[in-house]
Amino acid sequence: MMSAATVVDSIKLAYHSVLACDIPTQPTISEESLSHSNRIMDAILATTEAAVLPVAPLRRALTDAFFEQVFHNYPVINPEDISNPNPSILLQQGVCLAGSLMRDGPTNLQLSRSLYDKVKTLIYLNYEPDDLATLKTMCLLSCWSVKPPDKISLDGPWYWTGVASRLAIQMGLHRESTYTNNPQNHCLRRIFWQLYSSDKLQVACWGRPPSFSSRYITVKPPVLEDFEIQNVQALVFIHTTKLCTIIGNIAELHLERRPVPFHEVFVLSETLCGWVREIPHELCLYNSEGGRNEFNRPVSELFIKYFAAIILLQLLQNEVNQQRRTTVRSLVAASCMAKLYEEIHYREQTCYLLPIHGFLCMVASLPQIYYQPQSAEKNRTRKEELDILRSIMGNMRGKYGGATMILAKIQRLEKEVKASTDRYLLEADAVGLSSDGILHDPSESLGELFPFPPTACAHMDFIKQSGETQQGFLPQDFVPMEDEWAKWLVSEGHNFVDLFGMYSGAYDVEEPYI
Numbered sequence: 001m002m003s004a005a006t007v008v009d010s011i012k013l014a015y016h017s018v019l020a021c022d023i024p025t026q027p028t029i030s031e032e033s034l035s036h037s038n039r040i041m042d043a044i045l046a047t048t049e050a051a052v053l054p055v056a057p058l059r060r061a062l063t064d065a066f067f068e069q070v071f072h073n074y075p076v077i078n079p080e081d082i083s084n085p086n087p088s089i090l091l092q093q094g095v096c097l098a099g100s101l102m103r104d105g106p107t108n109l110q111l112s113r114s115l116y117d118k119v120k121t122l123i124y125l126n127y128e129p130d131d132l133a134t135l136k137t138m139c140l141l142s143c144w145s146v147k148p149p150d151k152i153s154l155d156g157p158w159y160w161t162g163v164a165s166r167l168a169i170q171m172g173l174h175r176e177s178t179y180t181n182n183p184q185n186h187c188l189r190r191i192f193w194q195l196y197s198s199d200k201l202q203v204a205c206w207g208r209p210p211s212f213s214s215r216y217i218t219v220k221p222p223v224l225e226d227f228e229i230q231n232v233q234a235l236v237f238i239h240t241t242k243l244c245t246i247i248g249n250i251a252e253l254h255l256e257r258r259p260v261p262f263h264e265v266f267v268l269s270e271t272l273c274g275w276v277r278e279i280p281h282e283l284c285l286y287n288s289e290g291g292r293n294e295f296n297r298p299v300s301e302l303f304i305k306y307f308a309a310i311i312l313l314q315l316l317q318n319e320v321n322q323q324r325r326t327t328v329r330s331l332v333a334a335s336c337m338a339k340l341y342e343e344i345h346y347r348e349q350t351c352y353l354l355p356i357h358g359f360l361c362m363v364a365s366l367p368q369i370y371y372q373p374q375s376a377e378k379n380r381t382r383k384e385e386l387d388i389l390r391s392i393m394g395n396m397r398g399k400y401g402g403a404t405m406i407l408a409k410i411q412r413l414e415k416e417v418k419a420s421t422d423r424y425l426l427e428a429d430a431v432g433l434s435s436d437g438i439l440h441d442p443s444e445s446l447g448e449l450f451p452f453p454p455t456a457c458a459h460m461d462f463i464k465q466s467g468e469t470q471q472g473f474l475p476q477d478f479v480p481m482e483d484e485w486a487k488w489l490v491s492e493g494h495n496f497v498d499l500f501g502m503y504s505g506a507y508d509v510e511e512p513y514i
Contacts, residue, residue: 050121062099069102069352072233072298075190076139090128093119094137104351138164145355148401161198165211176218186226193222193241200248205359236298247309260316273448290453300340307333308363328462330367335457337364338385341392350395358402361389365410381458
């Protein structure tokens with residue numbers, strides 16, 4: 001039974017709607033029909049045990065795993081949501097599901113599957129009377145990619161993010177006035193921006209239209225005051241939100257299927273430079289002397305997305321039939337991603353990575369595959385970095401079906417590129433490219449995008465080689481990519497990666513290490 005307080009809160013959330021009402025409305029079906037529906041619900045609950053929680057010790061362990069390993073990506077609940085007397089059974093099951101995904105092994109995967117089915121059952125039965133608890137749980141369901149991403153399905157991150165986004169909009173969470181005088185305003189703001197960030201990453205990944213349009217959003221961005229505990233996890237979420245907004249802008253430009261004007265790409269590049277320049281010292285990978293700061297996986301995940309954004313920016317085009325090419329900045333960004341993934345892999349923390357890292361590994365692999373160095377040392381490094389990405393996907397394969405598809409795509413693309421290496425080298429001589437497949441164009445300025453020490457990755461020397469820059473923002477020649485290879489990203493035909501190559505950076509300046 002919904003409490004009076006819950007009813008009032010629901011009305012406040014939905015008051016923007018023309019259907020909002022000041023008093024609770026009565027059901028339109030008879031008591032007899034309701035009684036029959038309740039009997040059916042009871043029978044389903046008895047059969048599925050959907051409302052039966054894991055035993056208390058396991059429940060505590062899974063809840064701890066959520067707050068320790070998942071919260072920086074999904075800060076959609078408060079600790080008291082679980083610790084208060086009589087917490088929502090649906091929300092507890094959702095938190096346990098997210099926590100179970102942080103554990104390795106087939107037994108834990110069976111637990112995840114059981115919890116996922118229970119949560120779905122409770123949602124479809126409308127078991128939970130509190131809409132906000134339902135929304136929080138729907139957010140958590142997007143943690144798991146249950147089925148391979150090349151299958152049409154009512155499961156997976158894209159589906160559940162979409163459903164949760166619709167419910168959030170129905171509640172009015174896209175409008176700042178909803179948060180005024182609302183006692184849960186901080187948590188609601190985090191929920192909205194978690195959904196928004198997930199939506200933008202999925203636009204980049206799938207090439208599907210976004211659920212949120214910035215034209216209709218008046219919500220203020222999250223700040224530290226929106227968190228009960230103001231720590232690194234909170235900072236990571238705040239800056240991930242800013243970064244995902246940039247990634248969303250890049251992805252949505254691509255969706256428009258139009259030539260992208262020179263100045264629009266320049267603005268996006270400058271925005272990325274501004275993002276990395278404003279990173280607080282708590283989130284920096286390196287100290288001011290260039291030494292590596294203490295490993296922190298959420299921080300590494302944040303910068304993996306940043307480097308992916310640099311590569312994604314190269315996937316825009318400025319004319320309809322522009323030839324596809326790779327760039328120095330893309331290769332350096334991919335190498336930095338591999339270095340961060342290597343740190344995660346050696347600490348055996350791959351099990352904590354969520355499905356979006358399949359897409360990010362795909363993005364990181366493309367510049368490496370199309371880089372064909374003549375130096376034996378560089379070629380060995382290239383292979384080692386691709387092996388790191390394969391190791392990450394291999395470890396995720398048991399949990400996320402899309403990992404197998406990604407490994408197969410990487411293998412196929414490698415074979416095709418290798419078969420045409422000789423032809424590329426001949427064409428490189430003809431058009432004046434360097435023999436390693438990367439043009440060291442003196443017009444490319446990378447210092448602002450990569451304010452990192454030489455140890456950040458194996459290819460940071462390319463930045464030094466491109467460092468003698470002239471001011472300005474000029475187009476650059478890149479190594480061609482074949483059309484049939486360029487549509488490899490996902491099976492549904494998403495062709496973000498078929499636009500590989502765009503513009504160089506802006507200005508080379510002295511910056512502290514990030």
